[in-house]
Amino acid sequence: MLLLRRALPPSTAYTTATRRLRVPSRISTLPHPHRLATTSSTTSIDPGFVPRPSDAQRKTIYALSTPPGKAGIAVVRISGPEVLQVWKHIVRRAEPEPWRMERCKIMHPTGGNMLDDGLAVYFKGPKSFTTEDVLELHIHSGRAIIASVLGALSHLPFCRPAEPGEFTRRAFLGGRLDLPQVEGLKDLIDAETEGQRRLALEAAGGAVSARFEDLRTGIIRCLAKIEALIDFSEGEDIEDGVYEDARNDATTLLATIRSYLGDNRRGEILRSGVHLTIFGPPNAGKSSLLNFLAQREAAIVTPVPGTTRDILELSLDIGGIPVIISDTAGLRPTDDLVEQIGVERARKAIQAADIALCVVSCEDTDATRSLPSAVADLVTERTFVLFNKSDLRPDASDNEPNNNNGTPTHWWTTSLKTGEGTAEFLTGFAQALKTRFDLDLDQDSPHTPLITHARHRVHLESAAGFIEAFLETTAEDVVIGAEELRYAAQAVGKVTGRIDVEDILDSLFRDFCIGK
Numbered sequence: 101m102l103l104l105r106r107a108l109p110p111s112t113a114y115t116t117a118t119r120r121l122r123v124p125s126r127i128s129t130l131p132h133p134h135r136l137a138t139t140s141s142t143t144s145i146d147p148g149f150v151p152r153p154s155d156a157q158r159k160t161i162y163a164l165s166t167p168p169g170k171a172g173i174a175v176v177r178i179s180g181p182e183v184l185q186v187w188k189h190i191v192r193r194a195e196p197e198p199w200r201m202e203r204c205k206i207m208h209p210t211g212g213n214m215l216d217d218g219l220a221v222y223f224k225g226p227k228s229f230t231t232e233d234v235l236e237l238h239i240h241s242g243r244a245i246i247a248s249v250l251g252a253l254s255h256l257p258f259c260r261p262a263e264p265g266e267f268t269r270r271a272f273l274g275g276r277l278d279l280p281q282v283e284g285l286k287d288l289i290d291a292e293t294e295g296q297r298r299l300a301l302e303a304a305g306g307a308v309s310a311r312f313e314d315l316r317t318g319i320i321r322c323l324a325k326i327e328a329l330i331d332f333s334e335g336e337d338i339e340d341g342v343y344e345d346a347r348n349d350a351t352t353l354l355a356t357i358r359s360y361l362g363d364n365r366r367g368e369i370l371r372s373g374v375h376l377t378i379f380g381p382p383n384a385g386k387s388s389l390l391n392f393l394a395q396r397e398a399a400i401v402t403p404v405p406g407t408t409r410d411i412l413e414l415s416l417d418i419g420g421i422p423v424i425i426s427d428t429a430g431l432r433p434t435d436d437l438v439e440q441i442g443v444e445r446a447r448k449a450i451q452a453a454d455i456a457l458c459v460v461s462c463e464d465t466d467a468t469r470s471l472p473s474a475v476a477d478l479v480t481e482r483t484f485v486l487f488n489k490s491d492l493r494p495d496a497s498d499n500e501p502n503n504n505n506g507t508p509t510h511w512w513t514t515s516l517k518t519g520e521g522t523a524e525f526l527t528g529f530a531q532a533l534k535t536r537f538d539l540d541l542d543q544d545s546p547h548t549p550l551i552t553h554a555r556h557r558v559h560l561e562s563a564a565g566f567i568e569a570f571l572e573t574t575a576e577d578v579v580i581g582a583e584e585l586r587y588a589a590q591a592v593g594k595v596t597g598r599i600d601v602e603d604i605l606d607s608l609f610r611d612f613c614i615g616k
């Protein structure tokens with residue numbers, strides 16, 4: 101049996117621990133929009149109503165939720181405590197049956213004229229997107245119809261137009277979404293490639309939050325063991341090896357966090373795009389390659405070496421991966437001031453890139469495929485190489501590139517003029533990108549990167565720092581150790597917006613096995 105030395109007198113230790121656990125900024129205790137004060141008088145639509153409530157008082161918001169313009173359907177979303185009043189004045193029917201779509205006439209609340217013949221569905225809170233009462237009006241999408249319906253809603257004194265993102269903000273405040281889900285929802289709407297869609301869907305669905313929450317729960321379990329040591333007075337016994345258990349758990353948690361942090365920024369890259377810089381000697385076909393990838397004449401191509409001077413950037417989808425490609429000036433010594441600046445910019449772009457693709461003309465290499473001196477030092481085993489203009493050197497070998505800095509792992513031979521080798525290049529290049537960034541888009545969630553936003557990384561870094569600090573403490577300093585773990589849990593909780601550990605601690609303490 102391990103007998104514990106108390107770090108503080110019993111009463112002090114208990115109150116200190118209890119007080120520390122009460123984190124006042126608990127998100128879930130924020131006033132729920134349903135509980136915000138509204139008065140029955142604000143529901144009046146008497147035109148002579150004085151005074152009109154301020155925007156801040158008008159809790160029912162409305163907005164067009166679909167893009168404006170001509171289309172089959174537009175959806176106007178209304179959320180807040182006065183939704184049933186909106187129904188009464190706009191749809192003019194008896195109370196709606198929740199979650200059931202109803203065909204209805206959309207009427208002007210004061211004018212009495214019909215605005216459109218559409219559909220309406222009422223989502224009774226909290227089973228709605230915002231957790232408030234929500235009404236969706238499905239109307240025909242045309243500028244005049246949309247304007248008339250939004251104009252009609254503006255006549256209701258208890259309604260106001262929603263601020264950007266306000267529906268999602270209410271969903272967050274109502275506890276319907278946490279921060280990674282909010283980020284995921286935004287990323288999902290912004291997603292332009294398959295990879296981005298999958299990543300964002302996972303976050304929006306709550307899987308990312310669940311993984312962060314597992315991590316946080318793990319830290320709190322560890323903390324619970326340390327708190328147990330603090331709370332037992334001298335002479336009381338507790339299971340053997342609790343402190344060692346906590347240290348082992350903390351070591352495992354630290355390794356897990358470190359493995360998330362050492363992900364080569366896969367999630368951030370997949371979300372925001374791989375930065376790829378095309379470089380090489382002048383006239384090798386760099387701009388031709390950019391145009392081939394973009395499937396349009398984005399860059400000027402001429403037989404004159406030194407055509408490209410500045411950096412030209414394009415965003416493309418290559419095999420489901422978002423890629424931001426930069427075409428650069430050909431690298432060569434030059435007296436031309438403008439070209440010198442272009443070459444300098446090219447060098448900086450190579451350094452800043454996640455990946456670089458060196459384009460070399462087959463004419464500029466020999467049978468051993470030595471790379472031209474202007475680029476040789478910039479090509480390493482992490483650079484991809486494209487030998488272009490194979491039509492001009494039908495005898496060109498298929499050998500690997502020969503370089504002083506290490507042999508590139510991926511290279512291809514093409515003629516962008518005849519199209520020879522371009523299909524193999526495209527497939528191989530997309531695969532090489534996936535391999536390089538470990539982005540296997542065909543795999544299911546266990547492979548999905550956890551960190552997709554810089555703020556996730558910041559909070560995980562600080563959690564790792566606190567766990568390391570805990571591991572540096574000894575059994576004599578359990579109170580300080582507990583504090584470090586509590587900070588670590590809070591740091592992870594900041595990712596999801598959950599920073600209160602008390603609820604989990606309570607339940608863990610209840611279940612915690614104490615050998616007495």
Ligand SMILES: Nc1nc2c(ncn2[C@@H]2O[C@H](COP(=O)(O)OP(=O)(O)OP(=O)(O)O)[C@@H](O)[C@H]2O)c(=O)[nH]1
Nearest residue numbers: 382383384385386387388406407408430489516517
């Ligand atoms: N024969 C042949 N010509 C090509 C091929 N690819 C590009 N070209 C030509 O090579 C010339 C230079 O192409 P660019 O794409 O402008 O080359 P670049 O590397 O961007 O050149 P700079 O911008 O001057 O550095 C143009 O006349 C292209 O039409 C190819 O595969 N075969």
Ligand SMILES: [Mg+2]
Nearest residue numbers: 386387407408
């Ligand atoms: Mg060019």
